[in-house]
Amino acid sequence: MPESPSREQILEAAQRLFAAQGFSATTIKQIGRAARVNTALLYYYFDDKERLYRAVLQRLMSGLVSRTLVPLESDAPPAVRMRGFIEAQVHTFMANPELPRLFMREMLDHGVAHAVDQIQHLAATSFKGLCDTIREGQRQGTFRTDIQPEFAAISSVAQVVYFFLARPAVRVLLGKEISTATVEAFARHVADFTLAALTSGIDVAPKPRPRRRS
Amino acid sequence: MPESPSREQILEAAQRLFAAQGFSATTIKQIGRAARVNTALLYYYFDDKERLYRAVLQRLMSGLVSRTLVPLESDAPPAVRMRGFIEAQVHTFMANPELPRLFMREMLDHGVAHAVDQIQHLAATSFKGLCDTIREGQRQGTFRTDIQPEFAAISSVAQVVYFFLARPAVRVLLGKEISTATVEAFARHVADFTLAALTSGIDVAPKPRPRRRS
DNA sequence: GTCTATAGGCTGATAGAC
DNA sequence: GTCTATCAGCCTATAGAC
Known part of the structure; x- marks a missing residue:
């Protein structure tokens, strides 16, 4: 080529x-x-405007998988892998602000018709890795088991993507400019928030003992 | 009029x-x-196409505030109010699927330039109510205090809005149609997930006693 | 308030020289 | 590979009859 x-x-x-x-x-x-x-x-x-658009979309989406998959494939504990994934996602979007925007536009305009292949690839790699990581945490007893892994994965992604897209609205809501520092603070928040949700109610002591009711 | x-x-x-x-x-x-x-x-x-667009946007946005504000103004405990807000948001979007779409489009296309007034109103009512609810939970000791209320509020909203917009992608990711039942299941998930994050590490017993380290 | 007719500009796309 | 010239169609918006 x-x-x-x-x-x-x-x-x-x-x-x-x-x-x-x-x-x-x-x-x-x-x-x-x-x-x-x-x-x-x-x-x-x-050939025409639409095929140019498709070429742009596919070029951009193919990069996403490779960058977010790495942290999920490490052999670190599930909580660490989750943090790594969220960080990778944030850094990918910071380095490439067009990615979330174009992806959202494709969802709104064409119902991802032009990106089905890439999303199926995503489903089989990054998204699957994310769900598997959560499931592993649940098996180990560090994550709550009453949470659906797929839904938790979507919650995690949703927070990051939405923040990048909603920046103009967030600027008005918070009444201040969204600096790089704010983005990074929010990225840490998402990791903390997501892991807090997953580990809520789980005893975090090194050797957990069943707690007695008073 | x-x-x-x-x-x-x-x-x-x-x-x-x-x-x-x-x-x-x-x-x-x-x-x-x-x-x-x-x-x-x-x-x-x-007058022209753009003013028609603005009229549509403002008509639609003004309805949002009134419907999500109600549950936040009750005198129920913060956790109950949070659940009420998330439910109200989901039901508003289910009854009016155009609302999240048009709002996202406005963010992408014009950086909310045509909706600044409505968002400032939102910031002063629903969003403020949400943040205040979280702050109250933190003061009462039922919510973690190391979470920024504004960020938690955004996380909560993000999950719901994103799910509605990303439906075509989620369909591919989950490999199944998104029925009304799935939407409602995800709505419950968001409430559970968000409250789990906010209450993580907090003793949930009726009369909390300081736990002793072994 | 509702309609017909039409202006005037811009758009995606092609033909064909170099 | 790159360029000029150009077309046919559609788009927003207006003028003016009823």
Whole structure:
């Protein structure tokens, strides 16, 4: 697959614009201008606007899996792996703010029709790893067993994704600018909050003894 | 303010279409057709497409506050109020699926520029009520004090909103259709999960005694 | 309040020279 | 691979009859 520089410029510009404005609001001319490339050239590399959009989406989504999977595959205790996953997710989004935006837009606009393959891959790797980690914690007795692993996994992801997307609203709600420090503080909060939920009611002493009712 | 039936039909059709397709992808002709109203009539009631959009957004958002505020204002214990809020939120979204969609679209497309007033109102009522409820639980000793109330409030909201928006992706992740029963199960999960996080490490016995280290 | 007709601009996409 | 020129269609919005 020859990686021509023009093709790459087009993909990058399209990614930025589609994420910022959405598919319909972004014009071919805008992409051409942003990519410093003649408009007609887009049709040399891509059949039409929609296929360009799909190429952008798939390129972006394929990177997500690889980066969030690593911490889940370590042999650390489940709680540590959970923290690692949440951190990896936050850092991936900070380094690539277009990812959550484009993903959400695809959900709203097309019901993930253009990303079914990538999500199935996600279901079989990162999401499965997350659920398995929770299940392992439950088997070990460090996580509550009355929580559905799949739901807990969704709760964990939801907090992070939502915070990145809702930044403008959160700015108004908190009445202050959302600095990088705030993002990182919220990332720690999500890890603490999620692990608190999973370990709630579990005796955390090294050698747990059954507690007696008074 | 005379509530003409045509005007109302236009607002309802616009709400459905803007929520489903977004502002740019929705045409004035589509709205006219869906509202069974002549296209030119839209310009009799609204100055232009954007002002129609703003009218839709504000009409929809104003309803949100009133419905989620009620459970927060009861004199029940904080944990009960939290559950009530989460339930109210879920039922509001189930009865009105366009609300979370349109709100998210506004965040993505315009950084909530068209809804700043409504969000400030939200910040002063529902969101403040939620934070105050958490703070009260912390003062009473039933909620952990090492959690920031504002962050916990966002976590709680995030889980619910995200689940409604991510339904197509969740369908693929879970490998099954998302029935009403699944939505309600997830709603209970969010309440359990959130309260587990808030009460984690807190002694839940009726008359808590300091626990002795072995 | 509701309709017809239409202006004027922009959009995605193509043909064809180089 | 890159460019110019261009088209056909759709879009928002308006003018004006009824």
